[in-house]
Amino acid sequence: MTLEQITFIILALIGLTSALMLIIQKNPVYSVLLLILHFFALAGFYLLLNAQFIAVLQILVYAGAIMVLFVFVIMLLNLSNEEALKDPFNLRKIIASIFGVVLILQFGVFFFIKAKDDLNVTISPNSIEAGSIKKISEVLFSTYLIPFEVTSFILLVGIIAAIVLAKRKFE
Amino acid sequence: MLTEFGKVLIFIFLAIIFVALAFIVNRLIRPARPTREKVLTYECGENPIGSPWIKFNVRFYVVALIFLLFDVEITLLIPWALVYKEYGVYGFIVGFLFLFILMLGMLYEWRKGDLDWVKPEVKPKDLKTVMEEFEKEYGKI
Numbered sequence: 001m002t003l004e005q006i007t008f009i010i011l012a013l014i015g016l017t018s019a020l021m022l023i024i025q026k027n028p029v030y031s032v033l034l035l036i037l038h039f040f041a042l043a044g045f046y047l048l049l050n051a052q053f054i055a056v057l058q059i060l061v062y063a064g065a066i067m068v069l070f071v072f073v074i075m076l077l078n079l080s081n082e083e084a085l086k087d088p089f090n091l092r093k094i095i096a097s098i099f100g101v102v103l104i105l106q107f108g109v110f111f112f113i114k115a116k117d118d119l120n121v122t123i124s125p126n127s128i129e130a131g132s133i134k135k136i137s138e139v140l141f142s143t144y145l146i147p148f149e150v151t152s153f154i155l156l157v158g159i160i161a162a163i164v165l166a167k168r169k170f171e
Numbered sequence: 172m173l174t175e176f177g178k179v180l181i182f183i184f185l186a187i188i189f190v191a192l193a194f195i196v197n198r199l200i201r202p203a204r205p206t207r208e209k210v211l212t213y214e215c216g217e218n219p220i221g222s223p224w225i226k227f228n229v230r231f232y233v234v235a236l237i238f239l240l241f242d243v244e245i246t247l248l249i250p251w252a253l254v255y256k257e258y259g260v261y262g263f264i265v266g267f268l269f270l271f272i273l274m275l276g277m278l279y280e281w282r283k284g285d286l287d288w289v290k291p292e293v294k295p296k297d298l299k300t301v302m303e304e305f306e307k308e309y310g311k312i
Contacts, residue, residue: 007180047176057246065235065242072235128174137250141258141265149265151247152272155240159276162236163283166229 008048015041028074032067039063050131233285237276244273 015038022034039062046055129135140148212219251269255262280286 003177007177010184044180047180052176053250056249060246061239061242065239068235069239072232076229076232133250134253137254140250141254141262145265148247149268149272152244152269155244156272156276158240159237159273160279162240163233163280163285166233166236167283167285 004048007044011041011044011048015045029071032070032074035070036063036067039067050127052131053133053136054131056133230285230288237280237285240276241273244269 018034018037018041022031022038025031025034039058043055043058043063046052046058214220247269248266251262251266255266258265
């Protein structure tokens with residue numbers, strides 16, 4: 001086993017256990033903390049794939065900002081009495097388990113029938129260079145300059161929408 | 172091959188192992204005789220009052236939402252900050268446009284008053300109203 005495989009297995013263990021614990025956990029605050037751990041494991045996967053910028057994004061945006069939002073929502077909803085919110089009907093659970101079984105079957109088909117021979121993917125040697133932030137910025141400011149500027153418009157729309165919607169909701 | 176990120180990963184694992192080992196060794200050596208006072212939540216030596224769940228003020232939520240958007244902006248500025256010197260004036264203009272458009276959002280937020288915190292206004296009562304209130308409560312002086 002190479003070092004990469006060992007790291008992958010450790011990260012996969014961390015990611016899967018934290019995801020499982022997240023769902024099992026009763027306390028929503030613990031769930032949020034486990035989700036942060038899961039995001040860090042995901043960032044590790046991105047690093048293993050030589051996608052440094054995506055890994056930084058993952059930690060900055062997801063583990064940083066989105067988790068702040070989650071914590072806020074949990075604190076706003078005041079979920080200390082979660083049992084009372086439980087759905088008395090089990091219809092939702094039945095539908096969810098049907099979808100879950102379908103998903104597992106899909107994975108099974110994908111891994112054992114369709115992609116049986118394609119799983120040994122080797123990372124190309126210049127992928128470290130391609131995933132570096134410097135390379136991304138060079139592409140971003142030549143080929144994708146207009147999308148870059150348009151992103152700021154999208155963010156502007158997001159800011160205005162957040163202010164307008166939040167105001168209307170709460171006041 | 173070990174990249175620089177690999178070194179960071181090893182560092183993280185070592186840090187976790189270090190802390191975990193310290194806790195485990197402490198757990199093994201120390202005497203454990205928990206009483207009710209010892210396991211209570213520490214609240215500056217007072218007995219804890221009420222639930223630790225507090226409802227945040229809703230206006231924090233707006234700030235958090237906008238923080239999320241500006242955080243995305245920061246991630247887009249990281250590649251810009253790395254190369255804008257190489258591009259000279261062109262790079263500066265590109266970044267300026269980007270930041271200017273986002274500044275409009277910031278100004279909108281400012282103008283809408285989401286950055287202002289409403290403070291409770293403290294108005295000291297004048298002597299007359301104090302006297303009136305006193306007389307209402309306790310009769311004429």
